[in-house]
Amino acid sequence: xxxxxxxxxxxxxxxxxxxxxxxxxxxxxxxxxxxxxxxxxxxxxxxxxxxxxxxxxxxxxxxxxxxxxxxxxxxxxxxxxxxxxxxxxxxxxxxxxxxxxxxxxxxxxxxx
Amino acid sequence: xxxxxxxxxxxxxxxxxxxxxxxxxxxxxxxxxxxxxxxxxxxxxxxxxxxxxxxxxxxxxxxxxxxxxxxxxxxxxxxxxxxxxxxxxxxxxxxxxxxxxxxxxxxxxxxxxxxxx
Numbered sequence: 318x319x320x321x322x323x324x325x326x327x328x329x330x331x332x333x334x335x336x337x338x339x340x341x342x343x344x345x346x347x348x349x350x351x352x353x354x355x356x357x358x359x360x361x362x363x364x365x366x367x368x369x370x371x372x373x374x375x376x377x378x379x380x381x382x383x384x385x386x387x388x389x390x391x392x393x394x395x396x397x398x399x400x401x402x403x404x405x406x407x408x409x410x411x412x413x414x415x416x417x418x419x420x421x422x423x424x425x426x427x428x429x
Numbered sequence: 430x431x432x433x434x435x436x437x438x439x440x441x442x443x444x445x446x447x448x449x450x451x452x453x454x455x456x457x458x459x460x461x462x463x464x465x466x467x468x469x470x471x472x473x474x475x476x477x478x479x480x481x482x483x484x485x486x487x488x489x490x491x492x493x494x495x496x497x498x499x500x501x502x503x504x505x506x507x508x509x510x511x512x513x514x515x516x517x518x519x520x521x522x523x524x525x526x527x528x529x530x531x532x533x534x535x536x537x538x539x540x541x542x543x544x545x546x
Contacts, residue, residue: 321471351534360433360520360537361472406471415460415484415526417535419471 319344321409321420329426334397338423340390340407348412352381352392355404355422364392402427431455433538435521441544442511449507450541454523461504462535463496464520465489472520478504479526511545518542
């Protein structure tokens with residue numbers, strides 16, 4: 318069964334600190350993996366996308382990594398800001414399937 | 430604003446009433462998706478359209494739910510005889526599908542928050 322598991326479920330860090338969010342998936346055959354940011358009460362917004370051949374991609378202070386062999390991805394946030402407080406959702410697509418599989422997300426709280 | 434829009438943003442209704450939500454996708458996008466999201470969970474797929482054709486429906490979409498995209502542009506999602514368990518955020522997303530690849534990004538609307546009393 319295609320699944321996406323994220324950890325931790327929630328995370329609290331101080332402003333300015335770094336953090337790393339984890340995503341494990343069992344989706345096969347793998348097509349691509351996206352990290353989305355979802356602010357409270359809003360729709361998700363894509364941060365990064367990675368295909369099988371890519372193992373790292375950056376978007377400003379966000380850096381995503383992908384290990385297609387172990388089926389793991391991480392999202393690293395550098396020098397966190399209060400506006401980073403949100404849910405971060407890992408989303409995986411299977412090749413040949415029109416649907417995408419969502420993780421439950423990690424709820425990140427940045428404290429001043 | 431050329432993004433995906435949804436109306437209303439919030440809906441409060443009494444159990445047993447019918448509700449209808451509207452989604453306006455990005456204009457050139459041929460694919461439109463509906464998702465449901467409850468607190469602390471990721472979005473769950475409900476159904477999607479390619480132009481006006483409804484291609485797939487999830488088991489989550491009971492017979493009280495119906496979605497349409499009559500002209501291949503905007504879409505409506507109707508819930509009949511609402512139940513308290515229907516309370517959730519209903520998200521719409523659209524994408525431009527150029528082939529069989531699932532690479533195409535889905536752009537999400539802000540969602541409609543439904544509360545059934």
